Amino acid sequence: MNSPGASVPAATDVVTLADVEAARERLDPVVHRTPLDTSTTFAERSGAAAVGLKLENTQRTGSFKIRGAYNAMAQLSVGERDRGVVAASAGNHAQGVALAGRLLDVDATIVVPEVTPAAKIEATRGYGAAVVVEGASYEPAYEHALDIADEAGKTFVHPFDDADVIAGQGTVGLELREQFDPDTVLVAIGGGGLVSGVATALKAHDSETRLVGVQPEGAAHAKPSLDQDRLHRLDEVDTVAEGIADARLLERTFAVMRERVDDVVAVSDTALAVATTLLAERSKTVVEAAGAAPVAALVSGAVDVADERVACVLSGGNTNLTEHAALTRTGLMALDRYVEARLALRGWPTSVADVTETVAERGAELDVLERARPTASDDPNRTPIRVGLEGSGSTHLVDVLSALDSRPTVSVVEHSLDAALDG
Numbered sequence: 001m002n003s004p005g006a007s008v009p010a011a012t013d014v015v016t017l018a019d020v021e022a023a024r025e026r027l028d029p030v031v032h033r034t035p036l037d038t039s040t041t042f043a044e045r046s047g048a049a050a051v052g053l054k055l056e057n058t059q060r061t062g063s064f065k066i067r068g069a070y071n072a073m074a075q076l077s078v079g080e081r082d083r084g085v086v087a088a089s090a091g092n093h094a095q096g097v098a099l100a101g102r103l104l105d106v107d108a109t110i111v112v113p114e115v116t117p118a119a120k121i122e123a124t125r126g127y128g129a130a131v132v133v134e135g136a137s138y139e140p141a142y143e144h145a146l147d148i149a150d151e152a153g154k155t156f157v158h159p160f161d162d163a164d165v166i167a168g169q170g171t172v173g174l175e176l177r178e179q180f181d182p183d184t185v186l187v188a189i190g191g192g193g194l195v196s197g198v199a200t201a202l203k204a205h206d207s208e209t210r211l212v213g214v215q216p217e218g219a220a221h222a223k224p225s226l227d228q229d230r231l232h233r234l235d236e237v238d239t240v241a242e243g244i245a246d247a248r249l250l251e252r253t254f255a256v257m258r259e260r261v262d263d264v265v266a267v268s269d270t271a272l273a274v275a276t277t278l279l280a281e282r283s284k285t286v287v288e289a290a291g292a293a294p295v296a297a298l299v300s301g302a303v304d305v306a307d308e309r310v311a312c313v314l315s316g317g318n319t320n321l322t323e324h325a326a327l328t329r330t331g332l333m334a335l336d337r338y339v340e341a342r343l344a345l346r347g348w349p350t351s352v353a354d355v356t357e358t359v360a361e362r363g364a365e366l367d368v369l370e371r372a373r374p375t376a377s378d379d380p381n382r383t384p385i386r387v388g389l390e391g392s393g394s395t396h397l398v399d400v401l402s403a404l405d406s407r408p409t410v411s412v413v414e415h416s417l418d419a420a421l422d423g
Helices: 016-027 040-046 067-073 078-083 092-104 118-126 138-150 165-177 193-203 222-228 251-260 269-282 291-300 319-336 352-362 392-406 418-423
Strands: 037-039 050-055 086-089 107-114 130-133 184-188 209-215 263-266 309-314 338-345 367-372 384-391 410-415
Touching: 016 118, 016 193, 016 251, 040 050, 040 107, 040 269, 040 291, 040 309, 050 165, 067 092, 067 384, 086 092, 092 107, 092 118, 092 263, 107 118, 107 138, 118 130, 118 384, 165 193, 165 251, 165 309, 184 193, 184 291, 193 209, 193 251, 209 222, 209 291, 222 263, 263 291, 269 291, 269 319, 291 392, 319 384, 319 410, 338 352, 338 392, 352 367, 352 384, 352 392, 384 392, 392 410
Parallel strands: 050 309, 086 107, 107 130, 184 209, 184 309, 209 263
Antiparallel strands: 037 050, 338 384, 338 410, 367 384
């Protein structure tokens, strides 16, 4: 669905620096001033002069969303507070509204799509909100929440298309400017509330600061909107980053972004997995896929940051541990530091010792060892097993596989490093 750009208001009619500064006064007693961590690793990988990681994954509720939710809900009238609020969210806005409701004594009902991680749902309930699961994606959850608001007379707290929400998110930008003084800032885009607020805060102080939004390739609606100067809605979204799996901007965020955001780039889900992995390994910080999007753009080369001071806003860290483990395993595979292999063993189960000893001798890590289901191509006199091995790189892992294949009791049948071996 497209709407003409001419119907979009001016950015100054949506949110101003004064709005962001007023939001900061409301939020000071409530939110954390999140730390900014510098990273030599990411500076070297990207060619930047310096890289700063704004750790909104350490914010209350695990993401920046409490900022916008509280700022909006703190300005409700007495009657609106008495009737309660409703919101739709894939998880982080849900927790922000739920905690704001508890702090302000406002009943909150949150509608979440089925893809929302269980950790986010349980955390939302833990803050005292009622949770309704509806729809396979955000859009049907959003529509259901609007229906609840109309029927029950509750105030709908929009996750991004709200001036007070945008102003609250903009307080991230105020802190960032004081902590790091960046040339370029990379911010994930879902509906555009965070990047709109951060751009408002930073551009007002220095119009030369470059704001670059980052989206997954499977939810890349913002750049077509800005390029065509009209709202562009995707028919479907498909990305591991459920926190930014929105199908469109809306009028307010579009209005701000068209004037204050310099560029938007897209990154693959594999790049998101690599960034999540490197953040966990090198920066010792856990982020969800959406939170890793700015670093994914940085290390994949999606944006040129040579010799610049670059800030990446890590917007959230709410992820199931099993999902985080699976994503980092994918990241390690993309970095050629993890291999999955199918082996055939003679003399099961005593030959398992040959596998474990060989892996240990070669300095690799044995992550998985399990019996595999036999196939028609398997030797019936051998036991098929599946292993997962972690090493320092493709050369190391090729050496481990070769050592395994040289054992009399072990044959390497297939593996995920064919390209590395061919090279």
